[in-house]
Amino acid sequence: MADYDERQSLLGDESDGREADRGPGRPMPAICDPSHLLHRVVVLVFMCFLGFGSYFCYDNPAALQTQVIRDLNLNTKEFMQLYAWYSWPNVVLCFFGGFMIDRVFGIRLGTVIFSLFVCVGQVIFATGAWWNKFWLMEVGRFVFGIGGESLAVAQNTYAVNWFKGKELNLVFGLQLSMARLGSTVNMNIMGSVYSKVADLVGSPGHSALGASLMIAAMTCLFSLICALVLGFLDKRAEKILHKEEGKTGEVVKLTDVKDFPLPLWLIFIICVGYYVAIFPFIGLGQVFFIEKFNFSPAQARAVNSIVYIISAPASPVLGFMVDKTGRNVIWVIIAVVTTLCAHMMLAFTFWNPWIAMSLLGLSYSLLACALWPMVAFVVPEHQLGTAYGFMQSIQNLGLALIAMAAGAILDSRGYLLLEVFFCACVCIALMAVVTLYFVDYLRGGDLNRSAAARAKLQKEAASEAE
């Protein structure tokens, strides 16, 4: 899914203190007092579970890959369409998510609407499987995609609204961890859910698949309930504390694209080249581990989910490290090289894939922590919304296209060549980041400064301004 969470967590607190915090008029229990920490922890819980459903259901196809392919009689290319159709709406929507929340719906209604899209999309997806209609499943994934990415934007907006200040990074980290937890739980339990359902239904088949996906849709329903509760609590807090409704603060102007500097385009290339070697690989990985490394299906799913499991705790830690040391470009280089090594290990050796997948998880977290904040260093603030929107848009476009290409390559030439293809994508990212290093170095730019140097510069700039 989009790494909106990662980049926001590292941008830190962006919003100013806008609320006029006048406090409650009459005393109420701490848990009901919107300005009290305990109440905000309750709100935090609902906020974290807001995204759980969509992350859980996003990787349902990967967790049930062989079942989906067998029960619906697909080939791998068609299977990957399920991921492609998730990404297609987000090619366009990334630009408009912030706009819709700010201007059209408002945060509360917007969150409920996007949660509804997620829920309805997953239900349509499950129904398509139940009736053995693949086109309906694709429609379901499309609707799911409309809601999924925008819901992440809404979730972050809520977080900024309720937790700006020192707690914001922690909240973003927690939200990201919950997202990864959802993916992990999905990878590890959907297989057994399917088996149980298949026993109930009588035999494996598209009916069992549809029923399993409908059970997964319950997590989306749960997220929808969280959205409603959050909306209620937010409205109540607004009434009590007289604060403004949260806004994303993003401004998207498409004409800004022509002003993007070269380092930003290189960052876009790194983003696309890197992520297309992660998510489609996880989508297709289960059968790879079963066939090449003789894993059982449960083991294969577990090793497939290790990337998410590791990134849940590693993201905050690595984010902290990158914040403290700076030198983002070097960290990106390290992350890309590590990913390349991991893919080469998987392709060309029989070494235990746990090693390679753990490396993949660490480098994936590291890249997220180091790459997304770089955008803020190369574009002025008023273009930030457009830049991030564009970055997510082409990331989704790349994922959609490469997901289908990966399926086609696998169907015709097998896993070795697929891994070679992924290595090539990572090499493109590597070339881009090395180019970025030199471009930044020659221009005396800001991307690779250490944190101390950056702080010094800021202090000098502030004192000059006085």
Added chain:
Amino acid sequence: MAAVETERIGRVCAAICLLSVCSLCTGHTRDRQVLIELNPGSPSPPPGDLLHARAVGDNDTLHFLFCSQGAPTLLLVHTNTSFSTVKVCLHVDSTTKPSTHEPSDWCSPDVNFLFLSQVNWAQFNDRNHSGGLTVEPESSVLYSTAVVFNRLLEYDDINDTADPTSDLFPPYDLQDFRWSRLNLSGLTALLCGNTAASSNGSLCLQLSLFETEGRGQHWPRLLHTANSSQLRVWLDGVLPRATRSRFLLELQSVGGASPLNRVEVHRSIDDEFTPSIFKVSQWISALNDSSDVLGFVQWKPVAYRQADPALEDAAPCRHSEPRPQSGEAVAAVSGLIRAFYKEPEATGLNGAAGGRRLAARRLFLTTGHRHDGGWFGNSHDPPAAGRDLRLHPEEGGGNGLRANQLMAVFDHVTSLCVSQLGLRRLLNMFLPDVTHCKMTSCL
């Protein structure tokens, strides 16, 4: 026997590809010239067709003999001269299958030494007598081995474990099948047959011979040289007898001095030619654990459920450990084996060419089934090494005396490549449709 498994009710197709002899040379394998003849010199169509192909090299010859009399058999004989021929004696009498011949003994004389073969059909058709087929000159025979397709078994895999411990249905004895005439086209021969009881479905074997190195056209796209042949076996439209039927195909290997005796599985990182399959299995005849391989049967552990398969039509294929088998039992089902390999007590071979004592092994190939996302049902099992399929016990067969010539043949290898079986998977269990599935295996 090789086993083919079916997933659902419906027609079942399976294909096995059998490779024949391959010469393992140090370096590039030489090309050969392949000459094929069918029922050479037979006065009238015999009860079972005999295909004789000579792959002539510079100073050696590989004889491939493919016969449908009894169980389909592929026999490979390697001689050290370019001028060896095959002589067949056939005896037809009323105790064998119905035929159109008068009982007679008829051996055609060697009219021309350079003719491809002279067949004495009288003795050949008499399954009670051995020695009906000889390779002349007998002293030139370096190595011989044969693979017999004996039976097709079926069982109901209720627990979906791909483990044939449940009761087996009455087997299809391939020796009792009604075989069609061998259909020759180019360097390929096709043989199809169905059970005498019903005409539902058929089992087909397609033998391909090669003059040069190359790779098969169809999955699993096994590599072949001029010293190999490929055999594809498939089931076409065979109705399974249970909802979760799986099939097993029994292969019996017969060799004079050293039949194929152990199976090796080679892993590779490369699945370019057979997507998602990283292993190759070889049933080899090796001399006392040495690394010199005399002959092998090679396959990839995958079966395909369609004639023109896609990646998701693949089903895993397992093999059992080769077990000793009574040579006499094998000779009883296959006319070619009976004809070529003499009775053990009748010859007392010692240093004779090729060693035609009868020693046999059998192997089961089982195709698996993807369930719950994995090959092996609910638990992870290694490929069926050491798996005992619990059929009726075999007596141990002796290895026979090793011919002196074999020791010199350290750089020649006979290879038999067996391809895996393909299965037809039903989309709708109530509407079976007939689809032709083929499976090939060649490395």
